[in-house]
Amino acid sequence: MGPLSSYLLFPEWLDLLIAFMIGTGFGFALEQAGFSSSRKLAGMFYGYDTTVIKVFFTAAIVALIGSQFLNYFGLLNLNQVYINEFYTGAAIIGGIIMGAGFIMGGFCPGTGLCALSIGKIDAFVFAAGGLTGAFLFAETYPAIQNLANSNYKGPVKINESLGMSSGLFTFLLIVAAALMFWIAEIAEKRFARPEITNEI
Amino acid sequence: MRKKITVILLLSGLVLALLPLSANRSFMVKPEKLLSEVLNPDVSLTVDQVAKLIVNEDSTIRIIDLRPTEEFNRLSIPGSVNVPYIYFISSDLYTYMNDRNITNIFYSNKSFYSNYAMVYARGMGYKNSLVMEGGLSEWFNTVMESKFTGERISARENALYETRAKAAQLFTQINSMPDSLKAVFMAANKFSAKKLDGGCE
Numbered sequence: 001m002g003p004l005s006s007y008l009l010f011p012e013w014l015d016l017l018i019a020f021m022i023g024t025g026f027g028f029a030l031e032q033a034g035f036s037s038s039r040k041l042a043g044m045f046y047g048y049d050t051t052v053i054k055v056f057f058t059a060a061i062v063a064l065i066g067s068q069f070l071n072y073f074g075l076l077n078l079n080q081v082y083i084n085e086f087y088t089g090a091a092i093i094g095g096i097i098m099g100a101g102f103i104m105g106g107f108c109p110g111t112g113l114c115a116l117s118i119g120k121i122d123a124f125v126f127a128a129g130g131l132t133g134a135f136l137f138a139e140t141y142p143a144i145q146n147l148a149n150s151n152y153k154g155p156v157k158i159n160e161s162l163g164m165s166s167g168l169f170t171f172l173l174i175v176a177a178a179l180m181f182w183i184a185e186i187a188e189k190r191f192a193r194p195e196i197t198n199e200i
Numbered sequence: 201m202r203k204k205i206t207v208i209l210l211l212s213g214l215v216l217a218l219l220p221l222s223a224n225r226s227f228m229v230k231p232e233k234l235l236s237e238v239l240n241p242d243v244s245l246t247v248d249q250v251a252k253l254i255v256n257e258d259s260t261i262r263i264i265d266l267r268p269t270e271e272f273n274r275l276s277i278p279g280s281v282n283v284p285y286i287y288f289i290s291s292d293l294y295t296y297m298n299d300r301n302i303t304n305i306f307y308s309n310k311s312f313y314s315n316y317a318m319v320y321a322r323g324m325g326y327k328n329s330l331v332m333e334g335g336l337s338e339w340f341n342t343v344m345e346s347k348f349t350g351e352r353i354s355a356r357e358n359a360l361y362e363t364r365a366k367a368a369q370l371f372t373q374i375n376s377m378p379d380s381l382k383a384v385f386m387a388a389n390k391f392s393a394k395k396l397d398g399g400c401e
Contacts, residue, residue: 058205065212072219079290152230167216174213178206 002076027114036115038106038122039196045103047191050184057177064170078166083155090148097133105129229323238319244331245305247342248360251367253305254278260301264288266308266317267336277307277339278370285313289320297326307332307339343367 005015033055034040043049070076102108105126107115112130115123141148159169229237237243245253253261254277263280265272272282283296285308297304304321306314306329314331321329334341346364348357 058209061209061213065209065216068216068219068221069212072216072221154229165217165219165221167213167219167221171210171213171217174209178210181206 030114035111042106047187048193085155086153088151244333247338250332252363255366261303263305266313278374303328305330307335310335
């Protein structure tokens with residue numbers, strides 16, 4: 001039955017419209033949860049506020065459980081769901097650059113745009129930095145092409161590499177998440193910064 | 201509240217862990233690399249090459265018939281096993297292609313499904329996949345209707361026609377079996393799960 005867009009052959013405009021609506025809902029939820037404050041993301045790195053990891057990890061797990069069950073009951077064909085292709089070198093280097101950008105800017109791309117939409121000045125600077133990075137990447141692409149395309153592994157899944165069923169992997173990931181949340185709560189107490197508030 | 205949610209998530213995960221979900225592999229090969237690989241003539245065998253392998257009872261090959269089961273039961277190439285294309289592309293290829301020492305040769309009525317299956321299998325990392333050019337139609341044209349019309353026959357041609365004649369004879373024998381006997385023969389040819397090496401026997 002799903003993904004609906006491929007089974008019902010949605011026209012491109014409808015795909016884009018659905019993406020826009022989901023994106024708007026996602027942005028609204030982020031803003032409501034306070035993620036438009038750069039202190040939230042910075043708090044993750046300094047350990048005084050681990051809301052980001054808890055929210056995003058929980059969202060990922062809920063989506064994972066839901067999609068696995070839908071797949072099991074034949075309502076969603078996971079073989080038709082796009083999986084990002086994995087380039088080892090690019091993932092490591094890109095991950096480091098993005099991580100540095102996160103901690104310096106206090107936003108991730110999603111929360112940055114969310115903050116931009118409510119007119120935060122730091123988000124404007126963050127978005128300008130992101131666009132500059134994208135421009136530089138595009139302009140220097142011929143020079144870094146080999147590095148960017150090196151160590152191609154295909155759209156590989158972790159459970160496939162480990163040779164375990166997706167259900168078992170989901171369970172282990174939930175256990176890991178629960179442990180991480182527990183450690184995160186300890187960190188919040190250990191690195192508490194009462195002087196930092198969510199007030200703008 | 202948080203504890204309750206954690207417990208619900210853990211229990212859901214536990215249920216998923218116990219469900220028979222597969223560990224299917226995804227497409228592994230880069231599109232442009234796969235394209236150049238499958239366009240290489242080395243990935244296909246002619247009907248004559250396949251006939252020779254069959255006549256020689258080569259144990260390093262497995263011939264996979266991708267046609268629907270009814271068509272396979274009516275007529276099939278000797279020694280082939282039936283995996284209808286629709287099942288082939290929707291199931292775990294490990295079941296069919298577990299042994300890397302075996303070369304899998306696909307065929308269908310013509311070449312479409314066998315080529316698709318070969319590209320799919322190679323994309324999933326199974327390099328031991330070849331296709332029989334022209335499928336069963338070409339088998340009929342080349343093997344079953346083979347007739348030498350010249351005046352003098354060379355040694356090479358003689359060997360070729362002999363192989364074709366033996367392959368045609370095998371084909372006729374297998375496909376003219378009574379249905380009950382044929383069913384037993386086909387069942388013996390079905391895929392079995394990969395056996396573990398070693399251990400007490």
